[in-house]
Amino acid sequence: MELVEAIILSVLAASTPLLIAATGELVTERSGVLNLGVEGMMIVGAACGFGGAWLTGSIFIGALCGIAAGTLMSLIFAMMTLGLAVNQVATGLALTILGIGLSGLIGARFVGERIATAPHLSIPGLTDIPLIGRILFGEDAFVYLSLALIIGVWWFLYRTRAGLILRACGDNHVSAHALGYRVLRIRMFAVMFGGACAGLAGAYLPLAYTPFFIPGMTAGRGWIALALVVFASWLPGRLVAGAYLFGAVTILQLHAQGAGIGIPSQFMSALPYLATVLVLVLLSRARTGGSTAPAALGTVFVPDR
């Protein structure tokens, strides 16, 4: 039983950065913008998040620095793709390359330094409940924040007028424009939200996961977040399921190896990606009428005025 609890705790921790980054990207893509720079925004968030926490001694300020850094990075992207109508794919890739270099530069000062990890929640009575206590009431704040975030995003997208308008921009920017909505401004906010989330997800790594900064420490998690959005077919509910599935497979394959279960580790590592491909195939077969992606995803919009 203890092992089950330990596994679930590890899965929660491993899934959280993926969920946060993917939530932001989901909103960005729902507005019709494809930002492939998640990895770059994450790693800059990690560097600045760690730097902030190390300089001030506060995890909270560190997280804010991560968010700010991710948002600034996304503003570069917004300026290029929305302001200058540059190709989104190329800009996103460039943003990742920039981020990796920039984070090394920012983080050089902090390499080899240590901070205390984000404190874990502790509610007397509740946290001590066997099995579920530590899972429901004993993780760090990021874990619960990530769930609140995705619920908030769901509520925003499907229960508010602003959310409806954002989705309209993503599905048909010409119509949205014709109805008088400021497509570019809405998209800019969506991109900024995506950047803020990516920055926070990046900051999670050195603040709560492995409390030190090393260049390249995001190790491809930004790309997984991108895959997750597709896996979830742009739906918040499926995104949660997908993020925990990715996390669970990652952790379970490690445990399977430790327990000597003879499944090739390479196959287990590839499993989440195979699952993504499978979901895409199933989706395209289930729906006659094309994909579930926002119809205007990745297309440039230049308002005529």
Place this chain on the structure above:
Amino acid sequence: MMKKLLAAATALLLAGSVGGALAADKLKVGFIYLGPVGDLGWTYQHELARQALVKEFGDKIETTYLENVPEGPDAERAIEQLVRAGNKLIFTTSFGYMDPTLKVARKYPNVHFEHATGYKRDKNMSTYSARWYQGRYIQGEIAAKMSKAGVLGYIGSFPIPEVVSGINATMLGAQSINPNIKVKIIWVNTWFDPGKEADAAKALLDQGADIIMQHTDSPAAMQIAAERGKLAFGQDSEMIKFGPKAQLTSILDTWAPYYIARVKAELDGTWKQENTWGGLDSKMFEMAPYTNMPDDVKKMAEETQAAITAGKLHPFKCPVIGQDGKEVECKGGDHLDDGQILGMNFYVKGIDDKVPGK
């Protein structure tokens, strides 16, 4: 794929920045690094050795390094870039640079190349590596003494001979203390992913291991062990900062003596192709101070280290028994020969697992 593309693009950007003024009378020495110099592990140790070179030779040499150079075809361009910039001695510091280095070496017979951990050589291309398995044998002995559960947790990167022989050396050392010692092995299929290394360490501890050993590059596993009040061994570099109460010792890659010797030979005009596989005796690596253990364990570790250094103890002394219970052919007299260690693809008896892909 995407990552590779990006890494390639990064390398391109970096490669563009090489060059600088040519000083005719200075020997130019170039380095190709796999990771960033701040990785606190593999690349960092090479960088320390480069700094030692600068300190040793001062104005007589000029050094350049390219970091984050991906293994494979891109490396070739980076190496050639160093040649064109006038470097006469070039160190390529990762296994995957082997073929690219060889290709460039054949093209420029007047430039000397030093490739780390490979096995292909040419008239102007040497190889060098360290007998880390010696250090792992010592770690195995310490681990067996210090483990209360009798279960070691081992984080492997890729199931290549260097890593497999490290696991075997560890177990042979551990079995010499406790014949019933167990090991749990987790392959993370990466050299560097702090998050995943931490996850693997957690999984091993959750499954009952109480000593963490790693053959990956970041201090993440050390930190998890420290957090949980367990013990661990560092890798490549000094990691005690990340686990002041957890680190037992660490294998430290100390390339400086070799680099200094090679540069000196180049300056004297006596450089010639060599195949160097140095151990504790030649200080190709060192053991970090033995910490967080009782005095008798420390004494034992020091004695074993002295015996290996003096050549009195060989970690792979015969008989070495394989998992099938049969004795492994003894090609080196009273121990396995270098070829058998360099190509090791089997586990010794007592490891309750199998080598991936076998």
